[in-house]
Amino acid sequence: MTPDRFFDLFSALEADLGGGEVLFAGLGAERSDFVRLSQNRVRQAGSVDTADLGLTLIDGARQVEGSCQLGGDAAGDLGRARALLGQLRQRIAHVPDDPFLHYSREPASSERRIDADLPRPEEAVGTLTDLADGLDLVGIWAAGDVVEALASSVGHRHWHASRSFNLDWSCYLDRDKAVKASYCGFDWQPEQLRHKLDHQRADLAVLGRPARRIEPGRYRAYLAPAALQELMDLLAWGGFGLRDHRTQQTPLLKLATGEAQLSPMLTVIEEHKRGLAPGFTAEGFTKPEQVSLIEEGWYQDCLADARSAKEYDAAVNAAAEYPESLAIAPGDLATAEALRQLDTGILIGNLWYGNWSDRNACRMTGMTRFGTFWVEHGEPVAPLAVMRFDDSLYHLLGDRLEGLTQERELLLSAETYDGRSTDSALLPGALVSGIDLAL
Known part of the structure; x- marks a missing residue:
């Protein structure tokens, strides 16, 4: 065609x-x-x-x-x-x-x-x-x-x-x-x-070495871009939509009302101009080049589709009320130095089975997945037995965020259910001073 x-x-x-x-x-x-x-x-x-x-x-x-x-x-x-x-x-x-x-x-x-x-x-x-x-x-x-x-x-x-x-x-x-x-x-x-x-x-x-088993508790961790994507995908479930904010169902309600703040290192943008998704909506509205969602830790704007914009008298700035072309601004940490800065802790390559454990507190739970290792003196020394995490983004991307990498990884959605997805994310890795492992 x-x-x-x-x-x-x-x-x-x-x-x-x-x-x-x-x-x-x-x-x-x-x-x-x-x-x-x-x-x-x-x-x-x-x-x-x-x-x-x-x-x-x-x-x-x-x-x-x-x-x-x-x-x-x-x-x-x-x-x-x-x-x-x-x-x-x-x-x-x-x-x-x-x-x-x-x-x-x-x-x-x-x-x-x-x-x-x-x-x-x-x-x-x-x-x-x-x-x-x-x-x-x-x-x-x-x-x-x-x-x-x-x-x-x-x-x-x-x-x-x-x-x-x-x-x-x-x-x-x-x-x-x-x-x-x-x-x-x-x-x-x-x-x-x-x-x-x-x-x-x-x-x-x-991975071929004997698995290391650790007790539940709080551990230093480096989250690779793919692990951070799991957290952002879950946050997209009601985190940025205008309707969710106006009905006070968003997990970022405390951030939006100013009761809580994320790290000043964190800036989150919906980059319409970069993504694979089209720059127009099904109703004929033209999307802006970008929408600033979180800027230096403070909430900025919501994603408003045509129906929500009509209901709440707002401007249309998205085709859907979830990110399609998400980007997190890079930090100052070189990826090659991330594990050295971690020193001793956990390298988390992937997370899965993510869900809300306390939506009002922006608290998530899920499981460590492929490529999760115990790190000592900046070197992976053993695979880590599967663990469940349960922690709030107000900590992981807030007061416990130590650094974001300078390099970012482009991650395209592998979904093909109704055709190849055009969703994408451009994400750094994240070094945190602690992630709570529940069991």
Whole structure:
């Protein structure tokens, strides 16, 4: 699907509209390659080439939505789209007025393309399996093009296309003993992949030692970017949305009211201009280049989608009330120096099974995962037995935060449930003076 074909399709639909009808059309398309690996061998390979059309018909204060797949044949696609529009017309007479109906009434257009230097799937996987020779590697390669576009009878014409790759894998030592890594982005560089695998080999050597068991308590820790991402993903569950703040359900309520503060080192931004997600919403609003969520430890702004903006008389600044292109500003700590600064404590590579243990106190619980080690004098000396943490972000990213790394890691979402996700995060590692381990 090209911009011309999509906008021509919409123009034909627009010509069928009756007086007072408003139509929005959204395109979601992708052309991606997927390769699954097990024991460092290809187990499944395939590709996806799909395009979905979503229509929103508005008449007065009523709206209905529907979708259909497009096949690539212009006449056939127009027929399917017209049939869908006819179904929406039949339904709209039977729905009530929507008090929070909110769409942009200002025409706007944009075109953005994020390109990438992608290897062929066989080249990427061949490089990976050669570099991982002798390792029990399990993972998935996903790469290709994702398109999101919008057209409306108001006069919107937006096109957003991105190309990226995402390699997500684990290397197993025995049963549940493994180390996990990912390599994703836009510029394929085998040397970076080699560096990550060399690091995993070193971790596997430590992982083969007898596990260290420690008593519950508070320990110094270094959280790798992937571990910090688990905390931020959970915080995104109600932490930044306007509706959650106005209804006082946000776990950051004390921060928003000024009763609590996070570390002055912490600045959190929703970077629309950087991310893979489009710079417009399904309702035609243009997103700002960035939204400052937390600045030097203080809460700044909420993410407001169209419906919440209507309900609370605010400006639309996001397509959804959770981050899609999150970034934490870098700190002054060199990643190479992080373990030396840690000295003795815990290196946490990943966390999982995160949940709220006390939402009002912004307190989280979860489990340590792959690549968690006991560190002495700045060197990993033994794998750490699986532990449960239970701590508040007001401590981990507040009074106990000692440093954030200068280097940040780009982490693309590996979700593919409804197509390849365009969510991303750009995160540093975090050195904390203590994390509470419950058991």
